[in-house]
Amino acid sequence: MIEKTLSKWHEVVASKDIKGLSELIHDDAVFHSPVVHSPQEGKALTQMYLTAAFYVLAGDDFTYVREVASGNNAILEFQTTVDGVVINGVDMITCNDDGLIIDFKVMVRPLKAMNMLHQKMKAMLEQYNKAS
Numbered sequence: 001m002i003e004k005t006l007s008k009w010h011e012v013v014a015s016k017d018i019k020g021l022s023e024l025i026h027d028d029a030v031f032h033s034p035v036v037h038s039p040q041e042g043k044a045l046t047q048m049y050l051t052a053a054f055y056v057l058a059g060d061d062f063t064y065v066r067e068v069a070s071g072n073n074a075i076l077e078f079q080t081t082v083d084g085v086v087i088n089g090v091d092m093i094t095c096n097d098d099g100l101i102i103d104f105k106v107m108v109r110p111l112k113a114m115n116m117l118h119q120k121m122k123a124m125l126e127q128y129n130k131a132s
Contacts, residue, residue: 002074005095006067016058018051025050025101032105034089035118046104052124053106056117057082072096082120087113 012020031046062080076091089108
C-alpha cells in the first residue's frame with residue numbers, strides 16, 4: 001500500500017509542488033518534528049510543517065539515499081546541504097489503507113544540522129503564520 005503513497009510523495013518532492021501535499025495527507029494526520037516536543041496534530045499543521053521543510057531542505061542537492069517500505073510504513077533516508085551544513089535524516093511515513101499519510105516523523109543529524117534546521121524552520125513557520 002505504501003508504494004503508491006511513496007510514488008506520489010516523490011512526485012511532490014521532485015516537482016517541489018507543495019500543492020500536491022493536500023492530496024496526500026489525511027485530515028487526522030500527525031507530524032512529529034525533530035525539534036518540537038509535542039506531536040502536531042491535524043492536516044493543517046502537518047501540511048504547514050512539511051511546507052516549511054520543503055522551503056528549508058529541498059534544495060538542488062536534496063536526495064533520498066535509501067528507502068525501506070513494508071505494508072503501510074516507509075523509512076526514507078535523505079541527505080542535503082543547507083548553508084554549507086550537510087544534513088542527514090530520515091522521514092518515517094505511515095499511511096492508511098486509502099494511501100493517505102496518517103503519521104510523519106522526521107529525525108535529523110548531526111547536532112550542528114539540527115540546531116541550524118531549528119532556526120530556519122522557526123523563521124519559515126513564523127513567515128507562514130504571518131501569511132495565513
